[in-house]
Amino acid sequence: MKATAKAHTNIALIKYWGKRDQALILPTNNSLSLTLDGFYTTTTVDFHDALTQDVFMLNGQAVTGEAYQRVTKFLDLIRNLSGKTDLYANIGSINEVPTAAGFASSASGFAALAAAGAKAIGLNLSDPELSRLTRQGSGSACRSIYGGFAEWEMGEKEDGTDSYAVPIAPREYWDIRVAAVVLSSTMKKVSSRAGMKRTVETSPFYSGWIDSIPNDLNGIKVGIQEKDFEKVGAISEANCLKMHATTLGANPPFTYWHDTTLRVMHTVQEMRANGIPAYFTIDAGPNVKVLYLPEDEARVEETLRNIAGVTDVRLSKAGPGITYL
Numbered sequence: 001m002k003a004t005a006k007a008h009t010n011i012a013l014i015k016y017w018g019k020r021d022q023a024l025i026l027p028t029n030n031s032l033s034l035t036l037d038g039f040y041t042t043t044t045v046d047f048h049d050a051l052t053q054d055v056f057m058l059n060g061q062a063v064t065g066e067a068y069q070r071v072t073k074f075l076d077l078i079r080n081l082s083g084k085t086d087l088y089a090n091i092g093s094i095n096e097v098p099t100a101a102g103f104a105s106s107a108s109g110f111a112a113l114a115a116a117g118a119k120a121i122g123l124n125l126s127d128p129e130l131s132r133l134t135r136q137g138s139g140s141a142c143r144s145i146y147g148g149f150a151e152w153e154m155g156e157k158e159d160g161t162d163s164y165a166v167p168i169a170p171r172e173y174w175d176i177r178v179a180a181v182v183l184s185s186t187m188k189k190v191s192s193r194a195g196m197k198r199t200v201e202t203s204p205f206y207s208g209w210i211d212s213i214p215n216d217l218n219g220i221k222v223g224i225q226e227k228d229f230e231k232v233g234a235i236s237e238a239n240c241l242k243m244h245a246t247t248l249g250a251n252p253p254f255t256y257w258h259d260t261t262l263r264v265m266h267t268v269q270e271m272r273a274n275g276i277p278a279y280f281t282i283d284a285g286p287n288v289k290v291l292y293l294p295e296d297e298a299r300v301e302e303t304l305r306n307i308a309g310v311t312d313v314r315l316s317k318a319g320p321g322i323t324y325l
């Protein structure tokens with residue numbers, strides 16, 4: 001029983017930054033993202049009676065250790081959902097996600113794995129059911145079930161059955177662009193999972209972050225509805241800065257930013273001062289993603305490429321949801 005699925009990564013405009021339940025991966029707030037066309041994972045899952053354990057190949061290399069454990073535990077969810085608890089699979093994933101660009105390839109990775117695995121084992125999941133399953137692999141991945149803009153509703157129930165993403169607007173709705181700025185970075189990374197845990201548990205700024213979310217969410221949805229790029233960009237940039245501010249108050253304090261990160265942030269703000277509407281957002285790493293409009297693509301790309309410490313700029317449009325090959 002075999003299936004292949006392709007899923008694209010997404011960039012959060014209103015960030016997921018904290019869990020209320022680690023095991024079920026339930027968040028402390030809603031988040032909202034844009035799925036990107038340029039970065040995706042294609043995964044084939046082939047369940048086979050003769051296998052006695054899962055085998056996972058990523059970009060042609062056998063995966064072992066913690067990364068393997070995360071995948072086989074996730075497939076246990078699919079085995080339990082289908083009742084076929086002693087069926088194992090060959091899994092092959094190809095990532096077109098430049099990890100160096102600071103994209104958590106876990107978002108497209110777990111979405112593609114969930115879609116291919118569920119289909120291969122014979123589950124016919126609705127989009128909300130597929131998003132709820134994907135969430136248990138990696139929170140942000142649950143938004144990649146949809147193309148365009150999607151919102152992950154945090155839900156209230158303790159069992160997480162009401163925590164999954166819903167579509168806000170399809171990719172065709174609005175052609176806004178994202179430039180992924182790749183920085184030469186050797187900094188040891190605090191993973192998003194570890195970073196948000198430490199922040200939730202120790203940062204005095206965390207409650208202020210949570211209190212600010214509903215306003216940001218309402219504002220950005222109005223901005224998307226009205227195709228008001230300045231409104232969407234300004235809220236996204238401010239939301240990112242508030243998220244990162246919480247890490248500075250954690251114990252021990254930490255930040256994902258380094259010198260080139262700040263240089264890119266200042267350059268984006270200078271672009272705005274010079275009349276080019278561009279806004280930045282940053283996740284759990286030093287890399288910066290820049291939102292801009294199609295008519296400004298050449299000037300934005302050229303400006304970003306000329307920043308000292310920038311090694312690459314990868315451009316993307318809004319992307320699609322899950323596709324089966």
Ligand SMILES: O=C(O)C[C@@](O)(CF)CCOP(=O)(O)OP(=O)(O)O
Nearest residue numbers: 012015016138139140192193283284
């Ligand atoms: O994407 C966002 O909303 C914001 C972040 O990227 C900011 F860093 C967090 C992504 O966290 P994720 O990797 O999904 O964590 P998991 O649930 O512990 O696997």
